[in-house]
Each structure stands twice: as C-alpha cells, then as structure tokens.
Amino acid sequence: MACLQIPKCATCGAQLPPQRTGRPRRYCSGRCSKAASRARRGGWPAAGSAAPEAPADAFLVGHTAPTDEQVAAAVHEALLLAAAFRRLSHEARPQFAWRCASVADTLDHVLRRRFPAP
Ligand SMILES: [Zn+2]
Numbered sequence: 001m002a003c004l005q006i007p008k009c010a011t012c013g014a015q016l017p018p019q020r021t022g023r024p025r026r027y028c029s030g031r032c033s034k035a036a037s038r039a040r041r042g043g044w045p046a047a048g049s050a051a052p053e054a055p056a057d058a059f060l061v062g063h064t065a066p067t068d069e070q071v072a073a074a075v076h077e078a079l080l081l082a083a084a085f086r087r088l089s090h091e092a093r094p095q096f097a098w099r100c101a102s103v104a105d106t107l108d109h110v111l112r113r114r115f116p117a118p
Pocket residue numbers: 009010011012013014027028029032
C-alpha cells in the first residue's frame with residue numbers, strides 16, 4: 001500500500017503542498033529553510049550581528065490595520081520560535097535545556113489552542 005503520509009515542513013511542521021515533479025520539498029518557505037540552515041550552523045545570529053532579512057516584529061511595524069496574512073505570518077514566526085526552543089531543549093546545557101523545553105511547550109500549547117490548524 002502506498003504511503004499516504006502528508007509531507008510536513010522540517011522546521012515548523014506546516015503541511016507542504018503536493019509536488020508532482022522534482023526533489024521532495026523539506027521546507028514550506030525560504031524562511032524555514034534559512035532557519036534550519038542557521039540552526040545547523042549553531043544557532044541564531046548573535047545580538048549586534050547583521051539583522052535578519054525580516055525582523056520578527058516586521059509585521060507589526062508600519063501597519064495600522066493588521067490583515068489576516070499578517071496574523072498568519074505572526075503565528076508562523078511564533079511556531080518557528082517554538083521549534084527553535086524545542087531544538088535547543090535537546091542541545092543546550094541542562095540548566096538551559098529545561099527552560100527551553102518549558103518555553104517550547106508553552107508556545108506550542110498556546111499557539112495550537114488559539115490558532116488551531118484548519
Ligand atoms: Zn515551515
């Protein structure tokens with residue numbers, strides 16, 4: 001029987017669109033691909049280093065009426081942040097690992113409760 005598993009983004013877990021040709025996608029977006037690349041290289045850029053191409057709060061700046069797309073972008077960013085904390089909970093020293101796990105659990109819980117997947 002064919003595998004009916006729905007492919008998901010390796011970073012945020014979002015469902016990936018079906019693909020008929022080419023190598024299977026691993027990430028839902030360039031942003032998730034870059035986040036995974038950063039994670040493989042050893043973490044997020046240090047404070048004071050070059051700013052990421054879109055700061056996490058970019059969707060809040062310069063807009064007076066948030067659109068649904070901006071809300072979706074904010075939720076996606078928060079899911080990426082939760083994934084980063086989840087990864088760190090496995091890789092960080094014990095005194096930080098449990099804190100990272102707690103933050104990841106809390107973010108995941110709140111996001112999935114307030115913004116359940118359609
Ligand atoms: Zn993703």
